[in-house]
Amino acid sequence: MRLLDLATVAFRKSTAGPRRRQGPLRTSQAMVPLPLVASREADWIDRFYVLDHKNTAVAPTDSDRLKCLNDVAISHGLPFPLKPSMPDRRLAIVTGTSSGIGEKVSRQLLQRGWEVIGISRRAVALDTPGYAHCSLDLAAVARLAAGLETQVGPRVRDRGLTRLALVNNAADVALLGQVDQLEPAGMLQAYAVNTIAPVLLMGWVLRTAPSRIPVRIVNVSSGAGVEPFPGLGAYGNTKAALRLAGMVLAAELDLRAAGGAPRDATVWSYEPGVVETPMQDAVRSSSAETVPIVQVFKDLSAQGLLRPADAPATEIVSHLEADGHPRFSEQRFLLS
Numbered sequence: 001m002r003l004l005d006l007a008t009v010a011f012r013k014s015t016a017g018p019r020r021r022q023g024p025l026r027t028s029q030a031m032v033p034l035p036l037v038a039s040r041e042a043d044w045i046d047r048f049y050v051l052d053h054k055n056t057a058v059a060p061t062d063s064d065r066l067k068c069l070n071d072v073a074i075s076h077g078l079p080f081p082l083k084p085s086m087p088d089r090r091l092a093i094v095t096g097t098s099s100g101i102g103e104k105v106s107r108q109l110l111q112r113g114w115e116v117i118g119i120s121r122r123a124v125a126l127d128t129p130g131y132a133h134c135s136l137d138l139a140a141v142a143r144l145a146a147g148l149e150t151q152v153g154p155r156v157r158d159r160g161l162t163r164l165a166l167v168n169n170a171a172d173v174a175l176l177g178q179v180d181q182l183e184p185a186g187m188l189q190a191y192a193v194n195t196i197a198p199v200l201l202m203g204w205v206l207r208t209a210p211s212r213i214p215v216r217i218v219n220v221s222s223g224a225g226v227e228p229f230p231g232l233g234a235y236g237n238t239k240a241a242l243r244l245a246g247m248v249l250a251a252e253l254d255l256r257a258a259g260g261a262p263r264d265a266t267v268w269s270y271e272p273g274v275v276e277t278p279m280q281d282a283v284r285s286s287s288a289e290t291v292p293i294v295q296v297f298k299d300l301s302a303q304g305l306l307r308p309a310d311a312p313a314t315e316i317v318s319h320l321e322a323d324g325h326p327r328f329s330e331q332r333f334l335l336s
């Protein structure tokens with residue numbers, strides 16, 4: 001069954017029982033006037049029908065009811081939602097939950113009542129009922145869509161969801177080195193994990209999720225994706241490409257909205273700063289020949305200036321729970 005938009009959902013003040021199957025309804029049939037919606041909402045929500053693909057009226061699900069109610073509220077400038085009668089079901093897909101920022105994001109989301117699907121190669125000790133782990137190697141990009149479909153698809157298609165988040169956080173930093181030291185295997189691996197997999201994930205999520213629910217995408221970026229840091233060229237390239245892909249996706253969503261297919265989906269390119277995680281340990285333990293600016297990272301650590309991973313996690317979670325973002329936005333982190 002598909003939920004048609006306000007123009008094609010027919011409402012009927014009939015005496016027929018709301019759950020009885022009706023013959024085809026025409027869109028010209030009376031739309032319930034707003035005062036009735038506002039004053040007799042309980043009555044009204046029991047008396048609308050959803051047209052299935054054969055244009056046959058069938059009883060709506062709870063999620064259909066809420067969607068219709070809120071569409072009417074929005075179209076008449078009423079506060080949204082008019083009456084949230086469904087439980088809030090927020091699902092987040094977070095990559096890289098086995099360590100660092102991704103683990104903290106997952107913990108905070110779970111504490112705030114989100115359901116979380118985490119993706120990483122290693123298992124995760126997040127022993128709460130709201131967490132489901134998906135063991136995937138994001139470097140295996142050719143198998144990614146099939147893995148997502150099997151392990152995550154039904155959860156993302158769930159019509160009871162009220163919000164969906166994708167946090168593209170996992171990254172491969174193994175590839176450090178000056179440009180004339182880079183070799184192809186490492187570059188392919190870093191591009192697969194840091195650019196190709198997150199781009200594929202953005203597309204898969206938008207294709208798969210019900211189009212009526214808000215989608216918040218966070219692409220965890222890096223200053224190295226915008227500034228030329230010696231020794232971080234390949235890593236920076238992967239982040240620069242992901243940042244641009246987010247901008248392009250936003251432009252495409254804008255174009256579709258202008259063509260009559262609006263969608264509440266936004267992309268945030270987010271720089272967490274210099275954060276106390278295993279990835280930062282790896283950068284700091286590089287030689288000056290590999291990363292000529294390695295002393296900067298050592299000094300920041302020695303001066304206690306690394307951010308705890310909970311700090312960027314809190315910023316990410318706040319963003320995921322908020323509305324009114326531009327289609328694409330970004331947060332840079334500049335060391336003063």
Ligand SMILES: NC(=O)c1ccc[n+]([C@@H]2O[C@H](COP(=O)([O-])OP(=O)(O)OC[C@H]3O[C@@H](n4cnc5c(N)ncnc54)[C@H](OP(=O)(O)O)[C@@H]3O)[C@@H](O)[C@H]2O)c1
Binds near residue numbers: 101122138271272
């Ligand atoms: N830490 C910083 O100072 C800093 C600064 C700027 C940006 N960032 C960005 O912040 C994000 C998180 O980094 P972090 O510092 O929290 O690093 P981290 O602690 O090393 O965590 C990296 C995560 O990525 C996952 N991952 C790596 N390769 C993977 C693969 N092939 N398949 C699936 N998962 C994979 C790891 O899981 P498995 O190994 O279990 O697969 C791990 O959970 C990254 O995007 C990073 O670029 C970090």
